Each structure stands twice: as C-alpha cells, then as structure tokens.
Amino acid sequence: MHLSPVIAAVLAAAALHATPAAAETAWITIGEKAFALLAEQSTPSRVLASRRVPVTVPELRGSRTMVQGSEMVLAVELDDSQLDALITAVHERLHRCGGFAQHRSQAEALTVLHRLEAAAAIVPSAPSYAIDNQLQVGALLPQMQASNLLDTIGSLSSFQNRRYNSSHGTLASTWLFNRWSQLNPGNRRDVRVSQIAHSGWPQKSVQFEIIGSGNSGETIIMGAHLDSINGGSATAETQRAPGADDDASGVAALTEIIRVLMVSAYQPKRNIRFIAYAAEEVGLRGSQDIVAGQAARRDRVVGVLQLDMVAYRGDATDLWIYTDYTNAAQNLFLANLAATYLPTLTVGFDACGYGCSDHASWHNAGFAASFPFEASNARYNFALHSVNDTIATFGNQADHALKFARLGLAYLVELASDNTPARQAAAGITVANTTAATATVASATAARVKAAAATAATATAATATAAAPARR
Ligand code: BES
Ligand code: ZN
Numbered sequence: 001m002h003l004s005p006v007i008a009a010v011l012a013a014a015a016l017h018a019t020p021a022a023a024e025t026a027w028i029t030i031g032e033k034a035f036a037l038l039a040e041q042s043t044p045s046r047v048l049a050s051r052r053v054p055v056t057v058p059e060l061r062g063s064r065t066m067v068q069g070s071e072m073v074l075a076v077e078l079d080d081s082q083l084d085a086l087i088t089a090v091h092e093r094l095h096r097c098g099g100f101a102q103h104r105s106q107a108e109a110l111t112v113l114h115r116l117e118a119a120a121a122i123v124p125s126a127p128s129y130a131i132d133n134q135l136q137v138g139a140l141l142p143q144m145q146a147s148n149l150l151d152t153i154g155s156l157s158s159f160q161n162r163r164y165n166s167s168h169g170t171l172a173s174t175w176l177f178n179r180w181s182q183l184n185p186g187n188r189r190d191v192r193v194s195q196i197a198h199s200g201w202p203q204k205s206v207q208f209e210i211i212g213s214g215n216s217g218e219t220i221i222m223g224a225h226l227d228s229i230n231g232g233s234a235t236a237e238t239q240r241a242p243g244a245d246d247d248a249s250g251v252a253a254l255t256e257i258i259r260v261l262m263v264s265a266y267q268p269k270r271n272i273r274f275i276a277y278a279a280e281e282v283g284l285r286g287s288q289d290i291v292a293g294q295a296a297r298r299d300r301v302v303g304v305l306q307l308d309m310v311a312y313r314g315d316a317t318d319l320w321i322y323t324d325y326t327n328a329a330q331n332l333f334l335a336n337l338a339a340t341y342l343p344t345l346t347v348g349f350d351a352c353g354y355g356c357s358d359h360a361s362w363h364n365a366g367f368a369a370s371f372p373f374e375a376s377n378a379r380y381n382f383a384l385h386s387v388n389d390t391i392a393t394f395g396n397q398a399d400h401a402l403k404f405a406r407l408g409l410a411y412l413v414e415l416a417s418d419n420t421p422a423r424q425a426a427a428g429i430t431v432a433n434t435t436a437a438t439a440t441v442a443s444a445t446a447a448r449v450k451a452a453a454a455t456a457a458t459a460t461a462a463t464a465t466a467a468a469p470a471r472r
Contacts, residue, residue, distance in 0.1 A: 011392065024080035025110035028283060029116070030100035031354045032072035037089040038082070045078035047317050048106060051191040053116045055324045055353070071354070073116055075109040076208065087282065091231035091385060099354040102283030104292065107373035112364050118198055126368065127218070127302045127415055129333040131340050136266075137413050141341060141406050149398035149405060152179070152252035152390060153244050153311065161241035162203075162228040162248075164286075168237075169203040169227055176206045176226060176251065176276055183208070192265070196278075198289050203227060203278040205286045208258055214269030214419035219299040221273050222257070222408055223287065223358050224250025224307045225280030231385035244391050245374070246384040250307035251276050253405035257348045260409065266417035271299055277358050280308075281385075287358035291365050301417050302422045303330060306359035306367040309384065310393040310404035314375030317348040318403055322377075324351040325360040327368035334370055334411065341410045345403060350377045 021302065027048075030038065038045055083102070090099060095108050103109040111312065155175070164174040168390045177195050184191045190211040195204040206226065212218070228243025242248075254274045261272075278286035294301060319338055321331050338347050350373070357363075359369035374380060 005301060013272075018296065024128035025077060025326040026080040026083060027075065027077055027103045027106050028083075028100045029073055029075050029109055029112050031101065032440045033072070033094055034086070034090045034099035034354075035072075035074050037093055038076065038078070038086050039111055039199060040089075041082055041085060043079055043082055045076050045082065046077040048077055049113055049157055051116060055199045057352070073113060075106075075113040077106060077109075083282065085397040087229075088231060099356075100283055101288060101355055101364075102285050103288060105210070106443035108288075108292065115364050115366065125300075125302065126329055127422040128418055128420060129329065129336070129414075131336060131414055133414050133417050134340070136417065137341055137410050140260050140264060140266070140413065142411055143264070143403060144256055144409065145403055146398040148256050148259065149249070149311075149401045150391070150396070152255045153248040153398060153401070154250035156251060157242035157244040157390060161230065161239055162226060162243055163236055163239070163241060164227045164282055166205045166237045168472075169278075171246050173204045173206055173226060173276075173278065177204075179255065180206060180258065180274075181207045183255070183262050188206060188262075191262075194273075196286075196290065198278060198286060201279055201285070203286075205278045205290065206276040208254075208274040209262070210266075210268055210272045212268045212270040212272070212416065212419075216270060216301045216419055216421045217299055218417045218422060219271040219273055220268075220412060221275060221301055221362070222254060222255050222307070222412060223275045223277055223288070223304065225278075225358060226251060226276040227279055227281050227286075228389070229281035229385050230387065240387045241385070242387065242390050243384075244389050245309050245311045245381045245394060246389055247280070247308045249309060249374075249401045250400070250404075252306050253310055253408055256402075256405045257409045258411065259414075266413070268412075269419040270302070270416040272412060272416050280358055284358055284361050285357065291361045291367075294365070300422075301362070303411075304362040304367050305334075305408060305411055306357050306369065307404055307408060308357040308371070309374050309381060310372075311398060311401040312374050312381035313400040314381065315348065316346070316378030318342075318345040318400075319407060320350050320373045320376055321346045322351055322356075322371040322373050323349055324353065325363045326370050327353045327363070330368045330370045334372060334407065337410045337414065338407060342403060342406060348376060349463040352377060353426045374400060374404075 050394060051073055053071055053073050103112060156172060159172045160168045163169040173195060181193045184193060192209045194207050196207055197204050225247045228241040230239040230241040258274055321334055323331060335347050339344055359371040359373060362369040383393045
C-alpha cells in the first residue's frame with residue numbers, strides 16, 4: 001500500500017508514541033489532506049488504521065466524464081480538544097472544510113473505515129426507480145412557493161448562530177420542532193414530529209415522520225443540517241454564523257415539501273422521515289449518531305437524499321449531482337426525475353472529494369444516498385461558514401432553492417408511493433444491471449438523460465465487478 005511521505009512519517013511517530021487514552025478521547029476517520037494538518041498539531045494523535053479507498057470523481061472539475069480515483073482515509077484517535085483547531089486549520093489552509101467524521105468509539109471508527117474500503121462491493125437492495133406518478137407529482141409541484149422557502153431561511157439565519165453547542169443552536173432546534181409541528185395541525189395519526197437528543201452536545205436533531213400505509217417497513221429519508229458554524233471564530237457561543245445557504249436553505253426545502261405534502265393530504269406507502277441533523281459542521285456527528293441507531297430500528301432505509309446548500313446559483317447549469325459518497329443508480333434516477341418534471345433545467349455532475357455532508361454517513365453504512373447541490377465544486381457559495389452567509393449573498397430570493405425542493409418532492413413521491421418491497425439484491429445482480437434497466441426507461445423520456453446514463457454507467461462500471469450479497 002502506498003503512503004504519502006507525510007502520512008508515513010506520522011504513522012511511524014505514532015507507533016513510537018502509542019499515546020495513552022486521554023479522559024476526553026475522540027475517534028475520527030479523516031482524509032489524507034486534512035490528516036496532514038492534524039499531524040502538525042503539537043498534541044500527538046494516534047493512527048489506528050488506514051485504507052486507500054476508491055472514489056468516483058469527475059475527470060476535470062465539472063466534467064461529465066467520471067474516473068475512478070482513490071483517497072487515503074485514516075482512523076485516528078485523538079484528544080477531543082484537538083477537533084476545533086482541526087476544523088479551523090482545514091477551513092483556512094485547504095479552503096474547504098473538514099474532510100473528517102467523528103465516531104462514538106474506536107470500534108465504530110474502525111468499522112466505518114472497513115466499510116469504506118468495502119463500499120465498492122456492497123450492493124444495496126434497490127427500490128424500483130420507475131417514474132410512474134406523473135399525475136400526483138404534477139399536481140403538487142406548482143403549489144411550492146419560493147417565498148415560503150425564503151421565509152424559513154430568513155427565520156433560521158436570524159439566530160445568532162445555530163452551533164451544535166451554543167444556546168442559540170438549541171433554541172433553533174426547538175424553533176424548528178415547533179414550526180414542523182404546526183405543519184401537522186390536525187394531528188394526523190400517521191405523522192410524528194420529534195426531537196432526537198444526542199449524547200455529548202445539547203443541540204437536538206428534528207424529525208418529521210410519515211408512516212407509510214403499505215406496511216413494507218421501508219423508509220425514504222430526506223435530510224438537511226440544522227447547525228451552522230463560523231469557521232474562523234474561537235468564541236463559539238456568541239459568534240455570528242447565519243448559515244443562510246449552509247444549510248438553512250436545505251432545511252427550508254424540507255419544510256416546504258412537508259407543507260405541500262400535508263396540505264394535500266398525501267399518504268405514502270413507504271415511510272418518510274425528514275431529518276434536520278444537529279452537529280453536521282463538526283464531523284457529521286448528528287447523522288453518524290442517527291445512522292448508528294438505525295440498526296436497532298425496525299424500518300429499512302431504501303433511499304436517502306441530502307439537501308445541503310441549494311440557494312446560491314454559481315453556474316449556468318442548474319442542478320449538480322455529486323457522484324462521490326453517493327449511489328450511482330439513485331443518482332441516475334435523480335437525473336431522470338429532473339428530465340421528467342423539471343425539463344427546462346440543466347443537470348451537471350461533480351464531486352466533493354471527501355464525505356462533505358450527511359449523505360456520507362449513510363453511504364458509508366451501505367445505504368443508497370444522493371447529494372444534489374447548488375453548483376459545481378469550483379463555483380459554490382464561498383461565503384459559507386462566515387458572517388456573510390446571508391440571504392443577501394444569494395440575492396434575497398429562493399428561486400434556485402425552489403428547484404431543489406421540487407426535485408426533492410418528485411423524488412419522495414415517486415419512491416414513497418411504491419409498495420413493492422425493494423428487491424433483496426443477491427450475488428450476481430450488480431448495480432450496473434440496475435442502472436442499465438433504469439436507463440432504458442429513461443432514454444425514452446429525454447435525450448439529455450442519455451448523457452447522464454452514460455455517465456452513471458461509467459461511474460458504476462468500476463464498482464460493479466465484485467457483487468456481494470446485500471448487507472441489509
Ligand atoms: N455544506 C457543506 C459541504 C460542502 C461545502 C459541500 C462546499 C460542497 C461544497 C457542509 O456543511 C460542510 O461544511 N461540511 C463539512 C463536513 C465535515 C465537517 C465532515 C466540510 O465540508 O468540511
Ligand atoms: Zn458547512
């Protein structure tokens with residue numbers, strides 16, 4: 001296995017030091033670039049294991065041609081107090097954010113690392129991606145309003161910040177819980193709004209569940225993150241972090257989808273869970289916690305969509321589907337949905353290069369996740385994580401965010417109206433076969449989708465060789 005000189009040096013140093021576990025020990029998985037910065041800290045960290053894992057990335061930024069690349073990921077034990085400095089260093093030096101995920105135990109960090117390595121071999125059970133609810137979706141889409149999205153973004157971004165460990169972050173969680181509760185005024189018996197507490201920090205995730213009538217026990221998850229952060233500031237409680245785009249915009253999209261589904265008395269056959277995750281900005285902690293708890297639940301998650309930053313239009317191309325840490329077949333389904341329901345919009349493909357939002361927590365545990373995003377990775381809203389992430393930065397409008405809310409609603413209604421249990425994938429049924437079957441359906445609807453199908457097929461080809469029995 002090839003190691004970069006920096007990582008090799010630190011691995012050697014770590015072996016010599018074998019640090020005793022401190023009282024506040026933390027465990028993370030981290031990409032090699034961010035790890036190089038961690039290694040510069042004076043407090044030593046301890047590398048437990050490392051793996052080179054496959055990632056599918058565009059050949060060039062924004063390019064539709066996908067190539068199979070690889071990234072070194074390390075499971076590291078460190079002192080909890082090192083995390084803040086790490087977040088700041090990555091933000092300032094790599095001009096992006098974390099590139100790491102925090103775990104609750106050493107065992108969990110190692111399991112995630114192992115799953116990452118094995119992700120190419122996991123073939124999840126796939127639901128039907130047929131698009132066959134045009135009447136229903138067509139009636140709901142026009143009811144969605146940009147002004148409602150803008151209202152929610154305005155309310156959330158007026159909290160001083162929504163930090164996972166500040167009093168404002170806690171208040172924002174309660175505000176959203178009340179807002180979502182208001183969307184169920186008749187107290188439908190199949191609807192449950194709740195706050196999910198996490199151990200280790202005060203901010204709760206918020207969940208709006210609709211129980212499916214079909215009893216298949218299958219669930220579709222649509223998520224966004226509730227928290228915000230100001231990357232540069234050390235004064236966590238009082239820092240200003242409006243997080244209008246990152247990610248009040250995603251939470252606003254979920255809220256408008258819930259509103260329209262509820263006023264039209266929509267009843268899904270599969271379960272739907274909308275989740276506003278706490279503590280995304282500090283290592284995907286809220287979603288890691290929820291994904292870890294999934295094993296103890298009775299429902300089976302067959303699709304996950306993450307909306308994180310959807311308000312800022314950075315490119316002429318409207319919808320960007322990120323191809324790393326996501327499921328190629330479900331990504332193709334999204335492109336097909338856009339071609340069917342939002343035919344005037346254009347679709348591009350790009351990648352983060354690391355597990356950059358809560359979809360990665362689900363993907364790493366073997367679930368089919370997708371991440372439609374506001375712009376290419378060269379032109380997204382660079383005001384994120386600063387005092388300037390306000391509504392003004394995206395022109396005091398939510399027209400761009402509305403496109404994603406509509407795509408999200410189409411995704412949900414098409415998947416949740418189905419009562420056919422997802423086929424349990426068996427050895428021999430590969431993701432590539434699923435993709436090809438879906439592409440045939442799609443190619444009849446729009447020529448533009450053929451490009452997407454070709455892209456997805458390329459992206460899938462490298463991962464389709466080792467078909468394994470489904471894990472869930
Ligand atoms: N919204 C960002 C992720 C993002 C930023 C995607 C820019 C694409 C372009 C998200 O809230 C974020 O900051 N994530 C962290 C995750 C980390 C703490 C695991 C990041 O990117 O570093
Ligand atoms: Zn962020």
